[in-house]
Amino acid sequence: MFRKLKNWLLRDYKVPKSEGVQFITILLLTILIGLLAIGEFLIDLKATSLPLILPLLAVNIILLIAAKKGGNSKLIGNLQLLVLYLMFQLSFFFLPGVFHVIIYWMPSIPLIAFIFGNLRTSHVWLVIILITLIIDAGFGNRMVGKSYMADIPFTQYAFAGSVFVITLVGCFSLLYNLLGKSYSRLRTKNREVVELISQLKTMNGSLERIVDERTKDLEVRNAKLERYAFMNSHLVRAPLANILGAVQHLEEKCDKERADEMLNIVRVSAASLDDVIKEIGQSLSEKE
Template sequence: MDLKLRDWILRDYNVPKSEGIQLITILVLTILISCLAVGEILVDLKATSLPLILSLLGCNLILLIWVKYFGKSKIIGHAQLLILYIMFQVSFFMLPNTFHVFMYWMPSIPLLALIFGNVRSSHIWLAIILITLWIDSSYGIQQNGKEYSATIPYIPYSFAASFFTLTLVVCFLLLYNLLGRSYSRLRSKNREVIELISQLKTMNGSLESIVKERTQDIEERNERLKRYAFMNSHLVRAPLANILGAVQHLQDENDRKKSKELMELLMVSASNLDDVIKEVGKSLAEKE
């Protein structure tokens, strides 16, 4: 059981993300926080304070500028989540009677962690949020008892509900956009892989054909070499041996009659050798 839990928390999947997803997410959060600040100025939302919202807005602006000019970073993504988490916790400890508000806002952090980082960070933040909710519950019981009464003003809570709905919709749109782009990239990669496989199959067929042709050519060349070796060892050597023998006898013979016979033999052998050489050349030329 412990191994399964650890595997669930630490398991990760690499989801391809566009370069601008972090910048867009922080920008959207900054805009939403700005709307929240405006709402707090116009209507007391009864769940936080304007200094906290302005502090959160200032931190988000710093993160936004950093990502804009220095590029995305895992540290920036975790910093954004940590800032949101601290803001929720500080607001709760300042106003324990707002537990019913923050318990619905805090689950947005694991969702943002999935957009910013990966499945592993989302799991870790989910575990942190669950533990935090239990700790906050115990703190709230110590401060207010087992229950507390909350005043629900219509206008502030209508504004807060609209803002909460807008935030969730934006988060899911970002996630949908992220997964949609990832799916499109995977489909594109899949098409590329299919095309490469098709090209490899075509190349494989061409290579097989080329290898077959080369093999046939090598076999034909070997056959010509064998034929040439046969002609050289049998047909050429015989008249050549006669010529060499006749020349040797001519050097040793003084008889004119014998010399004439040897010259005739020499001429016949030379003619035979010429015919054999022509035949070899003709045979090799025909094969080429």
Template sequence: MREKLRSWLLKDYNVPKSEGVQFITIGILTFLIACLAAGEILVDLKATSLPLIITLLFVNIVLFISAKRFGKSTIIGHFQLLVLYIMFQVSFFTLPNTFHVFMYWMPSIPLLAFIFGNLRTSRIWLVITLITLGMDTIYGIQVNGKSYTPEIPYIPYAFAATFFTITLVACFSLLYNLLGRSYSRLRAKNREVLELISQLKEMNGSLEDTVKERTKDIEKRNEQLKQYAFMNSHMVRAPLANIIGAASHLEDENDSEKMKELMQMIKISAASLDDVIKEVGKSLEIKS
């Protein structure tokens, strides 16, 4: 059971992210916090304090500038999540009667964790969020009792509902675009792989044809060599043997008439040998 829980908590999938997704996300959060600060100035939202919102806005502006400068830095994304978590907790401990507000805002942290980090980061923050909600529940019961009566004015809660809706829509839109871009990249990579496989098949077919042509060429040359060997062993050796035999008799012969006959035989055999060599040469040239 422990191993399954550990595997679920730490298992991850590498989802490729574009360079600007973290910068855009922090930019959207900074804009929403600025709107929240403006709403707090115009209308008391009954859920936090203006100094806390202004501090959060200042920190987020610093994170936004850092994200622009350093690009894809996981430290900046994790720090943004930590800042939001601390802001929620400080607001809750400052105003325990706002538990009904922050219990709906806390789930945005695991969602943002997936955008900033990965599936493992999101699951870890999900566990932290659930534990925090449980501890906040216990703290709220100790401070307010088993229940409390929240003050729900229309205008502040209309502001809060608007910010909540825009935040969730922005988070899901970023998540959708992140997964959509990742899917598009995977499809593009898949097309590249299929094209490479097609090229390899074409190259393999061309290589097979080349091997077949070379094999045929080698077989033809082997056949020519066989024919040449046959000509050499039968057609060439006969006149050559006559020349060798006549030459050996010529060394021991003293009769001028027989010497003339042997010389004539050598000339005839030499001419025959020359004809045979020419025929062999012509045959090889034609087949080449």
């Protein structure tokens, strides 16, 4: 059981992140915190205080600039989550009567961690938030009592609720776009793989055809070479041997009758050799 829980907590997937998703998320959070600061300045939201939210806004602007300049994304993302967590906790410690508001805002931290593209961090923050809510419940019970009467004016609560809805919709919109773009990239890669496989099959078919053609060509060439070897060893050498023998005999004996006979043999053998040479040339020049 513990091993399964550990695997679930620490398991992570390399989700391909869209370019600028962290910057866009921090920009959205900065705008929302700015809206809360404006709301707190104009009306008392009964959920936080201006001295708490202004430092948070300043830190978020710094993180936004760092994300825009391409700083360490992992460090920036963790700092953003930590800043949000500290804001919620400080708001609760100074104003325990806002527990009913904080409990709805806290789950946005694991969601934002997931948008940043890290499932492991999202799980870790989920555990931290659950433990924090239990501790806060005990702290609130000790400081305020078993229950408290929340002063919830309509205007302030409607303003804070609107910001919460914008945050929630914005987070899920970013998450949807992140997953949608990742799925689109996977589909594009899959199409590319299918096209490559098709091209490889086409190339394989072409290679097989080329190999078959080359094989047939080699077979024809080998047949020609065998035929040439046969002609060279049988048809060419016989008349040539006759010519060489007749010439040698002429050199040894100069008798006219015998010389005429030898010349006739040389003439016939030379004609035969000429025919064989022509046949060999014709055979080697043939395409098939």
